[in-house]
Each structure stands twice: as C-alpha cells, then as structure tokens.
C-alpha cells in the first residue's frame with residue numbers, strides 16, 4: 001500500500017513521526033505488583049515501534065484514579081523505572097511513545113485503593129465493574145476547590161514522571177467518560193460553582209490540566225483525547241454541544257501536539273453534534289487531529305486523502321497484529337481481532 005500514511009509527519013518543530021499510523025491507547029490490565037510495568041510489556045510495545053507513534057495504555061496518575069485491575073501507574077519510582085525499560089525498548093527500535101495520563105473519576109473503586117472515588121459531583125454511575133461483576137460502582141465524593149488544585153498538581157507530577165521515564169510526550173485522557181470528561185458533560189457535572197453550569201465553567205478543569213501540563217513539559221509534548229458525544233459511562237445531553245463548541249475554541253488558542261478523538265466506533269452519529277464525532281471535531285479544531293474508531297488501512301488512507309483527519313489511530317488491529325505496519329506496507333492480510341486475544345500480551 002502506498003499512500004500519504006507512510007510519509008513522515010511533523011507534529012511540530014520538536015517531534016516528527018515516521019508515518020501517520022498511531023497505535024491507540026489500549027488498556028491490557030497486565031501491570032505487575034505495585035502497578036509497575038513489566039518486562040513483557042516492554043517486549044509488547046517494542047514489537048510495535050514501527051508505528052509513527054505509540055500511545056501507552058491509560059496510566060493512573062495516583063491511587064484513587066484506578067477503576068480496573070492491574071492498570072499501570074506513574075506515581076512512584078518503581079513505576080517510573082518500569083516504564084523506562086519500555087521507552088528504551090521503543091526508542092531502540094526506532095519508535096516514539098507518549099504516555100496516556102488517566103484518572104477515572106467516579107468509575108474508580110475503593111476495592112483497588114481503599115479510597116472513595118472522586119468526581120465533579122456526587123452522582124453515582126449505575127452498574128457493576130467490567131470483569132468484576134460482584135463490585136457495584138460507588139457514590140463519589142464531589143471534589144472541593146482544594147481537591148481540584150491537588151488534582152491539577154498530580155497531573156503535572158505524573159507528566160513530569162512520564163518525561164523522567166523517557167516518554168516523548170503525554171496524552172491527557174479527557175475522553176471516554178473518565179474524570180476530565182465527567183466535568184465536560186451535564187449528566188455528570190451538576191456543580192453550581194465556577195466549574196459547572198456554563199460551557200466556560202465546565203471546560204475550566206480540563207483547561208487547567210492542559211495548561212499546567214503544557215507549562216511543565218511543553219505544549220509541543222502535550223496532547224489531549226476528548227469525547228464530544230457521550231457513549232461510555234455518561235448519558236448524552238444536547239446541551240453538551242455548547243460545552244464542546246467552547247472547549248474546542250479554547251484549544252485552538254493552545255498549540256498542543258495533537259487532539260485525539262476518543263470513541264470505539266466513529267460510524268456512530270450524535271444528533272446534537274450533527275453527525276459523526278470526527279467530523280464535528282475536524283470542522284472546529286485547527287491543529288493536528290487524530291481520528292480513530294473502526295479505521296482500516298483503506299479508510300485511514302481515504303480519510304487522510306479527503307482531509308478528514310491528519311493521523312489515524314488503530315486499536316484492536318494492533319493487538320491482533322504486532323506487525324501491523326509491515327503487513328499494511330506489504331499488503332499482507334491482517335489477522336482479525338477477537339476478545340480472546342486480550343488474555344495474553346504478544
């Protein structure tokens with residue numbers, strides 16, 4: 001296959017990608033004791049270093065950020081040392097890797113940390129944890145102003161830790177119904193202070209995190225993932241549209257490395273967004289836009305040719321095909337993904 005996908009792409013004057021295929025962040029729940037990344041994870045990521053960019057699996061910034069078993073962390077020296085082995089492997093194999101910084105907010109559970117989950121508002125997510133059906137979601141504590149300041153500081157420390165571990169940059173996980181996204185949607189944000197009620201207020205926390213992390217590690221090494229159309233852990237609300245209109249306009253005034261859509265299937269349409277999430281973002285965001293969600297090599301090539309996005313993130317096919325890039329380059333058929341593949345890191 002020959003297309004613009006295999007040409008190098010500069011994110012900015014600091015970082016250039018060898019091609020436009022990105023390995024999407026993929027939680028694998030295989031960190032070792034203490035949520036320390038393992039040597040097997042280094043092999044797993046190292047094998048995929050020919051992607052233009054790897055985005056790490058979501059990585060928790062502190063103990064109460066955890067909502068799934070064995071997800072890696074980036075808040076102590078052992079975790080930093082574990083990640084160092086991964087970044088070294090990826091770099092030795094010629095790749096680049098960003099860390100995805102994660103706090104799940106109200107979908108955390110005290111089972112993991114002994115701590116009550118935190119969220120913009122005390123609104124519980126109904127249901128049970130995936131793969132841990134005996135655990136129901138808990139009532140979160142609504143964050144105080146002090147708590148919010150502390151969280152911003154903790155995102156910054158996590159970003160600095162990621163840089164100390166050798167990452168090329170960080171992607172702030174603002175998508176998929178987790179903490180930052182919970183501020184951006186009316187279903188989960190019931191605040192009546194300067195973090196709630198209006199688009200400006202509801203965007204405030206996300207922008208504070210973006211600005212503080214950018215100031216600490218450089219905007220050219222800071223990226224963000226967002227989900228304008230709620231589809232996971234949050235119910236959609238037509239008023240969310242105004243929040244994202246405002247939020248994206250604010251992001252246009254920053255110079256982030258890229259903006260990344262968070263969605264599983266981008267053929268989904270949202271009435272209040274006027275169609276697909278990717279189209280909605282592309283029409284508003286002026287910087288580098290990374291799309292995702294059911295892309296194939298062919299639809300990725302088309303999307304780039306039609307100027308629908310700049311970078312194509314690939315998730316499940318990268319699990320099924322460690323040699324995804326080589327197969328696409330050589331036109332070799334891809335192995336089809338199935339959920340059984342999640343049992344092992346290959």
Ligand SMILES: Cc1cc2nc3c(=O)[nH]c(=O)nc-3n(C[C@H](O)[C@H](O)[C@H](O)COP(=O)(O)O)c2cc1C
Pocket residue numbers: 024025026027028056057058100173175176225262263264265292293294295313314315316317342
């Ligand atoms: C097993 C699995 C784990 C995932 N983990 C994350 C994650 O840690 N962070 C994130 O933002 N998205 C995560 N996603 C979503 C993917 O990044 C991607 O958006 C989604 O898989 C759609 O792309 P695809 O159709 O190419 O797989 C995950 C998806 C899967 C299937």
